[in-house]
Amino acid sequence: MGFTQAFKLALKSILSSKMRSLLTMLGIIIGVGSVIILISLMNGVTNEVVSAFESMGTNVLNVSIVGRNSSRKINVNDMYELYTNNMDVFMAMSPTLNVSGTIKYGTTTYTSTSLNGVSEDYAKMNQLEMQKGRFLAYSDLNDYHKVAVVGTYFDQEVFNNNSIGKYIKINGYQYEIVGVIEEQDDSAEGSTDDCIYIPYTTAAKVSYSKVSSFTFATINPEYNEYGTYLIENSLYEVLQNENYYSVSDRATLIETATEMTSMLTMVLVGIASISLLVGGIGIMNIMLVSVTERIREIGIRKSLGAKRRDIMSQFLIEAGTTSALGGIIGIVFGIFVSEILGNIVGINASPTFPSIMISFSISVFIGILFGFLPANKAAKLNPIDALRYD
Amino acid sequence: MIPLIELKDVYKIYQMGDNTVYATKGVSLKIFKGEFVAIVGQSGSGKSTLMNIIGCLDVPTKGKYFLNGSDVSALKDDKQADIRNKKLGFIFQQYNLISKLNVLENVELSLLYGGYSSIDRVNLAKAAIARVGLSDKMKNLPSQLSGGQQQRVSIARALANNPSIILADEPTGALDSQTGIRVLNFLQKLNNEGNTIVLITHDNNIAMKAKRIIKIKDGEIIYDGVPENAFEE
Ligand SMILES: Nc1ncnc2c1ncn2[C@@H]1O[C@H](COP(=O)(O)OP(=O)(O)OP(=O)(O)O)[C@@H](O)[C@H]1O
Ligand SMILES: [Mg+2]
Numbered sequence: 001m002g003f004t005q006a007f008k009l010a011l012k013s014i015l016s017s018k019m020r021s022l023l024t025m026l027g028i029i030i031g032v033g034s035v036i037i038l039i040s041l042m043n044g045v046t047n048e049v050v051s052a053f054e055s056m057g058t059n060v061l062n063v064s065i066v067g068r069n070s071s072r073k074i075n076v077n078d079m080y081e082l083y084t085n086n087m088d089v090f091m092a093m094s095p096t097l098n099v100s101g102t103i104k105y106g107t108t109t110y111t112s113t114s115l116n117g118v119s120e121d122y123a124k125m126n127q128l129e130m131q132k133g134r135f136l137a138y139s140d141l142n143d144y145h146k147v148a149v150v151g152t153y154f155d156q157e158v159f160n161n162n163s164i165g166k167y168i169k170i171n172g173y174q175y176e177i178v179g180v181i182e183e184q185d186d187s188a189e190g191s192t193d194d195c196i197y198i199p200y201t202t203a204a205k206v207s208y209s210k211v212s213s214f215t216f217a218t219i220n221p222e223y224n225e226y227g228t229y230l231i232e233n234s235l236y237e238v239l240q241n242e243n244y245y246s247v248s249d250r251a252t253l254i255e256t257a258t259e260m261t262s263m264l265t266m267v268l269v270g271i272a273s274i275s276l277l278v279g280g281i282g283i284m285n286i287m288l289v290s291v292t293e294r295i296r297e298i299g300i301r302k303s304l305g306a307k308r309r310d311i312m313s314q315f316l317i318e319a320g321t322t323s324a325l326g327g328i329i330g331i332v333f334g335i336f337v338s339e340i341l342g343n344i345v346g347i348n349a350s351p352t353f354p355s356i357m358i359s360f361s362i363s364v365f366i367g368i369l370f371g372f373l374p375a376n377k378a379a380k381l382n383p384i385d386a387l388r389y390d
Numbered sequence: 391m392i393p394l395i396e397l398k399d400v401y402k403i404y405q406m407g408d409n410t411v412y413a414t415k416g417v418s419l420k421i422f423k424g425e426f427v428a429i430v431g432q433s434g435s436g437k438s439t440l441m442n443i444i445g446c447l448d449v450p451t452k453g454k455y456f457l458n459g460s461d462v463s464a465l466k467d468d469k470q471a472d473i474r475n476k477k478l479g480f481i482f483q484q485y486n487l488i489s490k491l492n493v494l495e496n497v498e499l500s501l502l503y504g505g506y507s508s509i510d511r512v513n514l515a516k517a518a519i520a521r522v523g524l525s526d527k528m529k530n531l532p533s534q535l536s537g538g539q540q541q542r543v544s545i546a547r548a549l550a551n552n553p554s555i556i557l558a559d560e561p562t563g564a565l566d567s568q569t570g571i572r573v574l575n576f577l578q579k580l581n582n583e584g585n586t587i588v589l590i591t592h593d594n595n596i597a598m599k600a601k602r603i604i605k606i607k608d609g610e611i612i613y614d615g616v617p618e619n620a621f622e623e
Contacts, residue, residue, distance in 0.1 A: 005502065016490060300486045303447060304500040304547070305475020307468045383447045387486065 003317070010318035013290075014325065024286040025326030027279025028366065032327045032359045034272040036334025036351050037341065042265040044342055044349035046258055053254045057127055058221045059091070062248045063231055064213040065239075074238055074245075076211050082234050083216065089227050091219045094119035095211040097200045101171035105158055112190040113153075115170065117203025117211075123149075123181075125217040131155070133164045133179030141199045148175040151193035155180040170198065171206060224249045276362065279326065280370035287319050287374035298378050299386025312379040319371020320364050327363030331356055392459040393420035394554060394586055395444055400453035402439050402609075413439040415609035416453070421588065423554070426581040428589045428600035428617075436609040437590045438559055444588060445478055445557045446470045458554070475504050479548030483560035485540040487532040487547075493519060494528045497547045504551055518550040519543075522576070538569035545576065556580065559590045574599055594621050 014021045065074050076095050083093040097117035103110040122128070123135040131152065140147050148168060154177070155163040167174040175198060185191035204211055218227045228247045235245045291298070298311055335351060342349030397419050404411040414436045421427055429437050442448035443455060446462060447470070455463045462473060479500075480486075487496050497515040506514065519525055522542040532540050541561060548556055558577065562570030574596060581587050581601075589600060597603050603620040605613035613620055 005508075012490070296486075297488050300488055301499065301503070302471060303445075303474060303480050303486070305471050305503040307471045307503070309468075310503055384442055387447075387482075 006313050006317045007321065009314060010321040013318055014322055020286065021322060021325075024283055024322055025279075025329065027275060027282040028323050028326030028363050029279075029330040029333060031272065031276030031279045032330025032363050033334040033337065034275060035269050035359050036331055036355065037338045038268045038272055039265060039355045040334070040338035040349040040351040041341060041345075041347075042261055042268065043352060044345075044347035046261040048347050049257050049261065050254050053250055053257065055127065056250060057125060057217065058251045058254065059218045059224065060125060060250050061216040061218065061224060061227055061231065062213065063216065063235070063245065065235070065245050066243070073210075074235065078234070078238065079214050082230065086227075086230055089218055089223050089230060090216050092121035092125045092217045094122040094125060094215045095200045096122070096213045096215050097203045097209065097211050098213075099170075099198070099203045099207050099209075101207060103196065104169040112194055114195045116195070116197055117200035118197050119200055121217075122197065122215065125215055129182040131180045131182040133177075135179055136197060136199050141201045144202045144205055145199060146173055146175045146202055147178045147199065149179040149181060149197045150177055151181050151195040152183040152187040153189060153191065153194040154196070156187050157189065168196070170196070173206060221251050224251050276366055279323070280366040283319055283323055283367055284370035284373060287315060287371050288377070291315065291374045291378045294378075295381060295386050295389040298381050299383055299389065302381070302383035303387060308379040311381075312375045315375035315378050316368055316371050319375065320367040323367025324360070324364045327360045330363065331359060391422065393456070394423045394458055395419070395421040395588075396456040397443070398454040398456070400443060400450040400455060402436070402443065402448070403451040412609045414443070414450075417609070417611055419604065419611065419614065421586065423586055424581070424584055426578070426587045426589070426601045427604060428591060428597035428602070429604045429606060430591060430594065430597045430620075431606035433592065435606045437592075437606055439609075440606065441557055441559050441588065441590050444555075445480060446473045471503075475500055475551065477554045479551060479553035479556045481541070481544050481548050481556065481558035481561045483563040485532070485537075485544045485564075487540055487543055489532050492529050492531050493524060493535070493543050496532070496543060497550050500547060500551045514550050515546075518546040521549060522546045537565055538572065541565060541573055542576075545573070549580070555586045555588060557588050560592070561589070562591070562593070562596060570596065
């Protein structure tokens with residue numbers, strides 16, 4: 001008997017009792033559906049994380065000096081020298097200084113703002129575009145100007161879209177606002193747009209703190225490793241201790257994040273697969289019932305010359321078709337639910353094509369695996385006993 | 391001439407706890423091509439057992455069975471299935487049609503397992519259905535047919551593969567006498583066309599229509615010959 005014939009027979013048998021078939025498939029539908037949903041959501045989250053990192057530039061190396069040795073100090077000029085000596089590796093460099101201080105405009109104090117001292121290269125390295133005005137300039141740094149570049153939160157919420165030329169008070173000094181960075185988030189308080197950049201030279205001077213971190217941009221992410229090596233080398237020369245500094249590279253960070261989310265996906269999918277197993281057992285159960293119900297039919301088929309493998313394939317194909325149908329329903333259901341959930345959470349959650357193919361194949365495989373026992377039972381029936389069965 | 395069917399000292403023994411049941415007890419017989427044999431006997435005498443062995447649905451416990459000269463006494467499942475498919479056509483008392491399949495699909499079954507192409511299947515099945523006069527009922531399910539019509543479908547199914555032997559176990563048992571006679575006349579017609587027929591019945595009147603009668607009692611043959619002398623005591 002051919003495959004198409006057996007397949008038609010299986011479809012006929014499934015359609016002849018729709019309710020029962022649907023209940024049989026339920027386990028597979030839920031199993032495949034939840035696998036698809038989990039993969040879609042985790043996929044969406046991973047893409048979100050990766051693109052968040054990527055928008056910050058994958059060619060950026062963050063250097064922070066954590067330890068301080070009284071006799072050995074990292075000096076900004078040394079780092080500038082490292083940069084200028086390796087212009088074939090590095091594209092830009094900025095010392096960065098996280099300033100803690102009170103920010104005031106009028107009588108209001110702003111506490112959630114991230115305030116950073118940076119160089120004129122910082123905007124270029126981090127792909128910050130200007131909405132209005134200009135970014136910090138070399139002369140601002142050189143001459144310790146008290147100028148500030150703000151995020152859209154200040155421009156929109158504090159200055160009514162009219163911040164250029166206004167003054168904001170940082171640690172008691174008035175800073176002139178010279179530029180507004182384009183919106184990156186939603187301009188809300190505490191968001192990425194709630195930020196102020198001032199020249200690191202001015203910042204270091206007024207807050208009496210030392211520059212302890214640097215941002216380097218390589219000309220290409222492929223140079224990240226070599227750049228890291230160069231920086232670490234020169235830091236080690238000065239500090240003589242690996243624990244006093246760290247260099248982190250965003251490409252590596254992305255890799256780690258992707259690895260972590262995919263590991264989490266595997267665990268979650270593993271848990272969801274338990275329902276696939278339960279679905280398989282459901283199919284086995286119904287197939288066993290169906291074999292018992294059809295013993296006479298099997299006897300008739302055998303008396304007409306059906307061989308063991310004919311009966312076997314009839315039931316296997318029926319089990320496989322049932323679970324494949326369940327799998328298709330589960331996939332459609334899963335895609336549908338992930339779209340909805342993705343919309344609610346605000347990520348683009350759609351399953352990858354391989355994940356659809358894999359869940360479909362797994363559901364067919366499970367049907368055949370769990371259909372094996374009932375099919376074998378049917379195939380081994382003795383024709384006379386089967387014909388006599390009532 | 392080699393007999394189509396030859397049984398040599400065939401025993402079928404069932405062990406029921408301490409009880410040993412001899413369903414057939416040393417049966418030997420030869421049936422040649424073109425014969426119409428009726429096997430008669432009381433209930434429990436071993437008729438069906440004998441037919442199951444002849445029909446390759448069962449194997450003898452002891453003794454030999456030659457079908458067309460080759461020993462088929464101890465064949466494996468699938469070999470038996472092959473012989474049933476190619477050489478034998480069954481007609482059962484309870485028709486044994488598959489209720490989910492329509493007339494055409496039921497008749498196609500043995501052709502399906504015989505590996506015919508779908509075009510051949512449909513053509514052969516339609517021809518067989520035409521022979522039993524049910525061409526207008528092709529799409530009916532068995533439940534939409536009378537008992538006599540269902541039995542005719544099962545005859546069409548037995549014929550479709552053009553088997554060497556047609557085995558009928560009480561084919562008229564579930565039919566009224568009128569319809570029974572019609573079915574029997576049809577079997578006679580088939581025999582006249584050259585088919586070999588083995589018919590099982592416990593109705594002597596029906597047995598009289600055959601050319602040869604084999605009487606069985608307690609698993610043994612007690613008469614084998616022409617119908618005329620079969621029932622005189
Ligand atoms: N599977 C079995 N297990 C045990 N005994 C059996 C089995 N099959 C048949 N028998 C016994 O073998 C004997 C012959 O049975 P068989 O079915 O051949 O009788 P029969 O002549 O066809 O009777 P009927 O006219 O009622 O159909 C009976 O005594 C029956 O009880
Ligand atoms: Mg019987």
